[in-house]
């Protein structure tokens with residue numbers, strides 16, 4: 167994927183380095199190349215003047231309309247040339263440049279005498295405030311609005327379109343953060359790795375990097391000081407950016423990572439360690455098309471069906487029939503295989519207007535997940551009816567789990583509803599209380615599934631969406647790993663399965679640690695299945711156990727990764 171550049175152009179002082187910067191690893195792989203950065207920020211006008219005379223305002227509106235349309239058209243053309251998530255992200259941003267609400271807000275301000283650039287900035291600020299106050303996933307829309315604002319202002323004022331330059335040689339893109347439309351348009355032949363100062367494992371940058379298979383590290387400290395043109399090595403598994411690496415060593419690491427990538431292409435499942443210890447490698451999906459894509463990526467089944475995402479943006483509860491149709495489509499993608507369906511995880515970062523209150527002061531700690539059934543018990547029972555109906559129609563035997571469970575009695579109550587319908591009950595381990603009392607929960611349940619995204623958020627008291635706190639929600643945090651180990655061990659004691667379905671399961675090196683702790687299945691995005699499965703196939707169970715021991719003994723994520731890398735390298 168990358169070529170190793172020469173050191174030509176670097177002065178001799180550089181030989182005393184390298185400097186290794188650390189961040190949160192997101193997509194494994196190693197690449198080395200010269201640094202490029204996004205084209206500089208668009209200069210925005212002040213919010214005052216110049217004022218437009220009344221008889222020129224219609225022409226100013228036309229000028230704005232033409233600029234917005236030019237931006238939308240360019241984004242739509244790029245969307246048409248892209249595929250998958252990239253196409254979706256570009257199309258969404260293009261739609262925003264044509265959004266009636268945004269366009270009217272700008273036109274209204276021009277009608278009051280503002281110039282088109284000034285009106286664009288003011289109207290965008292209004293939308294940014296709105297989305298930010300909604301929080302969660304909606305807050306991420308604020309980034310799209312800012313991006314569209316910059317593109318329109320650039321068009322109006324004759325500045326170059328912001329974004330990522332197209333380098334002549336394969337290069338590494340370093341940035342503070344990347345606008346969704348910039349990451350979506352990347353050409354992986356020219357941009358061979360990404361590293362950002364901000365962002366977490368679930369940021370747009372991370373999602374697109376995963377889709378493109380680009381080595382990626384986010385939340386990297388010290389990235390600002392790396393000059394454009396400097397040679398860096400990005401290691402997306404170790405979570406490091408090495409400035410001015412030893413080029414011989416860099417070449418060897420790139421070659422080893424290519425070899426691993428080739429093994430990955432051969433992965434066909436089922437998951438197991440080198441010595442034959444079976445570990446199911448499953449997929450996280452949200453609907454039928456996602457489930458079919460996961461089957462094509464050699465997932466053995468679905469470890470997490472995020473049902474709430476199938477109904478995102480809906481204002482009315484979907485009828486039982488419609489729900490049953492969607493679930494049946496997922497079950498049908500894995501005939502006779504395992505599908506773990508999660509009941510609606512509405513609230514917090516996934517608000518659903520028909521299930522959640524819009525005005526909670528602290529939604530991450532509020533009425534989300536299973537708690538929505540306190541307000542409307544029918545929401546849960548109708549969903550379970552739909553699952554039972556889909557199971558009957560397809561002959562599937564789905565496992566059903568509830569999100570955001572905190573007490574044993576909640577779990578027991580949920581299990582009773584699930585068993586009544588002939589389904590297999592479990593709960594997600596997202597709240598530390600479940601990990602702490604895992605043995606008691608398992609008295610009522612047939613399985614547990616650990617959601618490390620929320621379990622880290624609630625254990626470390628750090629918002630999972632905050633780029634500034636991404637180091638705290640790192641899945642290698644020892645406190646999180648201790649809770650995972652405790653839960654896995656409770657499962658082993660009674661012979662009941664304990665899986666992991668959070669982002670931790672998508673990290674091939676951490677997957678070995680989890681298996682060493684006794685985790686029985688790993689569920690991740692379809693694009694991560696081969697990486698996890700192929701890596702597991704290279705180690706034996708004893709090595710995984712040793713890796714678990716050293717990870718649990720480490721003081722922080724960095725030393726845990728270093729210690730595990732050493733153990734796995736010996737295997």
Ligand code: PEP
Nearest residue numbers: 617618619620667668669
């Ligand atoms: C988790 O919390 O780890 C999880 C898998 O659920 P979600 O990311 O959908 O909250």
Ligand code: MG
Nearest residue numbers: 596617619620
């Ligand atoms: Mg969760």
